[in-house]
Amino acid sequence: xxxxxxxxxxxxxxxxxxxxxxxxxxxxxxxxxxxxxxxxxxxxxxxxxxxxxxxxxxxxxxxxxxxxxxxxxxxxxxxxxxxxxxxxxxxxxxxxxxxxxxxxxxxxxxxxxxxxxxxxxxxxxxxxxxxxxxxxxxxxxxxxxxxxxxxxxxxxxxxxxxxxxxxxxxxxxxxxxxxxxxxxxxxxxxxxxxxxxxxxxxxxxxxxxxxxxxxxxxxxxxxxxxxxxxxxxxxxxxxxxxxxx
Amino acid sequence: xxxxxxxxxxxxxxxxxxxxxxxxxxxxxxxxxxxxxxxxxxxxxxxxxxxxxxxxxxxxxxxxxxxxxxxxxxxxxxxxxxxxxxxxxxxxxxxxxxxxxxxxxxxxxxxxxxxxxxxxxxxxxxxxxxxxxxxxxxxxxxxxxxxxxxxxxxxxxxxxxxxxxxxxxxxxxxxxxxxxxxxxxxxxxxxxxxxxxxxxxxxxxxxxxxxxxxxxxxxxxxxxxxxxxxxxxxxxxxxxxxxxxxxxxxxxxxxxxxxxxxxxxxxxxxxxxxxxxxxxxxxxxxxxxxxxxxxxxxxxxxxxxxxxxxxxxxxxxxxxxxxxxxxxxxxxxxxxxxxxxxxxxxxxxxxxxxxxxxxxxxxxxxxxxxxxxxxxxxxxxxxxxxxxxxxxxxxxxxxxxxxxxxxxxxxxxxxxxxxxxxx
Numbered sequence: 001x002x003x004x005x006x007x008x009x010x011x012x013x014x015x016x017x018x019x020x021x022x023x024x025x026x027x028x029x030x031x032x033x034x035x036x037x038x039x040x041x042x043x044x045x046x047x048x049x050x051x052x053x054x055x056x057x058x059x060x061x062x063x064x065x066x067x068x069x070x071x072x073x074x075x076x077x078x079x080x081x082x083x084x085x086x087x088x089x090x091x092x093x094x095x096x097x098x099x100x101x102x103x104x105x106x107x108x109x110x111x112x113x114x115x116x117x118x119x120x121x122x123x124x125x126x127x128x129x130x131x132x133x134x135x136x137x138x139x140x141x142x143x144x145x146x147x148x149x150x151x152x153x154x155x156x157x158x159x160x161x162x163x164x165x166x167x168x169x170x171x172x173x174x175x176x177x178x179x180x181x182x183x184x185x186x187x188x189x190x191x192x193x194x195x196x197x198x199x200x201x202x203x204x205x206x207x208x209x210x211x212x213x214x215x216x217x218x219x220x221x222x223x224x225x226x227x228x229x230x231x232x233x234x235x236x237x238x239x240x241x242x243x244x245x
Numbered sequence: 246x247x248x249x250x251x252x253x254x255x256x257x258x259x260x261x262x263x264x265x266x267x268x269x270x271x272x273x274x275x276x277x278x279x280x281x282x283x284x285x286x287x288x289x290x291x292x293x294x295x296x297x298x299x300x301x302x303x304x305x306x307x308x309x310x311x312x313x314x315x316x317x318x319x320x321x322x323x324x325x326x327x328x329x330x331x332x333x334x335x336x337x338x339x340x341x342x343x344x345x346x347x348x349x350x351x352x353x354x355x356x357x358x359x360x361x362x363x364x365x366x367x368x369x370x371x372x373x374x375x376x377x378x379x380x381x382x383x384x385x386x387x388x389x390x391x392x393x394x395x396x397x398x399x400x401x402x403x404x405x406x407x408x409x410x411x412x413x414x415x416x417x418x419x420x421x422x423x424x425x426x427x428x429x430x431x432x433x434x435x436x437x438x439x440x441x442x443x444x445x446x447x448x449x450x451x452x453x454x455x456x457x458x459x460x461x462x463x464x465x466x467x468x469x470x471x472x473x474x475x476x477x478x479x480x481x482x483x484x485x486x487x488x489x490x491x492x493x494x495x496x497x498x499x500x501x502x503x504x505x506x507x508x509x510x511x512x513x514x515x516x517x518x519x520x521x522x523x524x525x526x527x528x529x530x531x532x533x534x535x536x537x538x539x540x541x542x543x544x545x546x547x548x549x550x551x552x553x554x555x556x557x558x559x560x561x562x563x564x565x566x567x568x569x570x571x572x573x574x575x576x577x578x579x580x581x582x583x584x585x586x587x588x589x590x591x592x593x594x595x596x597x598x599x600x601x602x603x604x605x606x607x608x609x610x611x612x613x614x615x616x617x618x619x620x621x622x623x624x625x626x627x628x629x630x631x632x633x634x635x636x637x638x639x640x641x642x643x644x645x646x647x648x649x650x651x652x653x654x655x656x657x658x659x660x661x662x663x664x665x666x667x668x
Contacts, residue, residue: 050605054634076634077271078667102377105512107519109550117602239416
């Protein structure tokens with residue numbers, strides 16, 4: 001066996017190990033981030049490129065490791081009572097209008113739409129344990145602070161809106177510190193930052209999430225007001241019927 | 246006086262609310278100015294509206310809702326309907342319509358006042374409540390309780406005085422029954438819907454029986470001279486007719502028509518595109534003359550959100566109860582439509598909606614409605630600017646096309662500007 005062949009096999013082996021390592025890091029990150037269930041109250045402050053501010057507050061329920069999410073608006077008063085249900089990682093989105101007491105199912109193409117004109121899309125809001133199903137991870141060189149850096153590219157059959165994600169993950173607890181979102185351009189068009197990470201019921205939890213849109217200059221800040229994990233929901237909780245209650 | 250009473254009422258409830266955290270109060274103030282331009286004249290009109298919403302937890306599993314509106318109009322509040330009639334009128338019918346003007350009067354209304362009792366499987370709603378059935382946006386053939394304004398389909402409608410019982414049999418299988426109280430049981434409406442879902446398909450079958458107070462119009466002739474008042478035959482009445490000319494006046498009465506409807510609705514998606522539809526098979530029985538007629542109504546809609554955030558919706562609606570030609574229009578049909586008796590004036594319509602949210606808090610929206618029977622249309626670009634969570638500006642300008650006697654061509658253009666402040 002020539003040296004050239006040995007080098008080739010070693011390089012294949014190394015990239016296999018790197019890929020395996022990357023998927024393990026991603027898997028650990030998902031385990032750290034995604035609990036079986038949670039509920040809480042969150043606020044969202046949307047700062048537009050013109051500088052105007054909008055503030056929302058809602059109850060947040062998440063089940064089956066973030067696969068299903070239900071949100072009920074508490075503020076502002078004009079949106080109070082409205083609710084959104086995202087099932088199966090946002091593949092089914094239901095919106096409930098209390099004024100008409102009617103729930104409408106949105107087509108899955110709506111998941112690319114911005115949630116309440118914020119910098120988050122429905123896809124961003126619904127489900128966080130679907131990264132391993134939808135993306136192939138590659139480990140990049142650690143950053144200067146020694147955090148893991150992963151590059152995620154969508155699998156061929158995956159129905160996702162982004163062409164690439166770059167994640168910065170803290171080694172101590174596998175919690176992400178930032179996620180950069182790419183479309184076709186070489187630069188990230190928006191980045192999500194995780195701050196104020198506290199341990200709640202043994203779970204590292206980012207109380208401050210900031211999505212910055214680099215193209216428009218807008219940003220959206222999500223704050224956790226209260227949160228609790230391992231909540232037991234009824235079997236029919238994440239269904240359209242529950243939007244009315 | 247009404248406004249003063251309304252404000253006092255709200256102040257009292259605000260005090261109660263601040264003392265009791267279980268009661269939530271909110272609402273909005275709205276000011277609107279619109280202009281309509283016809284072939285030979287323009288009209289300015291507008292309103293001030295105060296909407297007040299209250300909800301409270303009354304007992305465990307019982308929630309109470311109350312909404313009231315006080316609306317004051319300005320600008321033109323008196324309308325000569327003959328100017329808004331799309332077809333051709335002879336001088337007699339023009340005079341008849343002129344004799345039946347439409348007024349917009351200041352109003353104070355209780356829009357909704359209802360309580361909901363909820364258990365895991367049962368939801369019972371009692372009182373004046375919002376009811377909305379069907380999957381369509383611009384039209385809902387299966388919704389026998391409401392008459393939507395398709396130029397403003399999302400506008401809030403007054404509630405229906407009814408009892409509603411909803412039984413969630415399984416997670417995606419439910420049975421929904423509504424009983425609208427009439428003056429006697431025979432004059433009440435009943436509605437039943439069974440709805441189920443599998444994956445991204447939602448489907449429902451419906452049946453309803455409702456009573457329509459169908460408007461009847463006639464031009465009645467009269468004279469101060471009536472030959473029948475004489476006991477002897479009047480050989481030549483023309484001399485009296487010249488002295489006492491015949492005059493006409495419009496006469497309106499109502500006939501009870503019972504409508505039975507069997508319907509179907511669905512919504513699903515295919516490759517990211519939403520597809521929805523409604524079908525209604527209607528049989529109407531006139532309780533006065535026992536005549537019967539049947540007609541069908543269909544709606545099919547598509548919607549899609551593009552990657553850049555552009556939202557597109559298309560709806561096609563066919564109403565066999567509508568007119569197929571402007572030549573078939575008469576005053577009775579026009580008045581019936583204006584009073585909300587019919588889903589649409591004509592048979593075949595298309596509705597297109599494009600919406601795009603800018604990165605600044607402005608949503609651009611355009612809708613267009615095409616009447617395929619009289620070949621007229623309206624295209625309305627609009628913008629909604631959300632200044633903050635408490636102040637929203639809305640504005641649109643509509644351009645119409647078609648013959649001057651057609652449904653939409655009657656108006657050349659119109660505009661509406663609205664400021665809404667939420668509290």
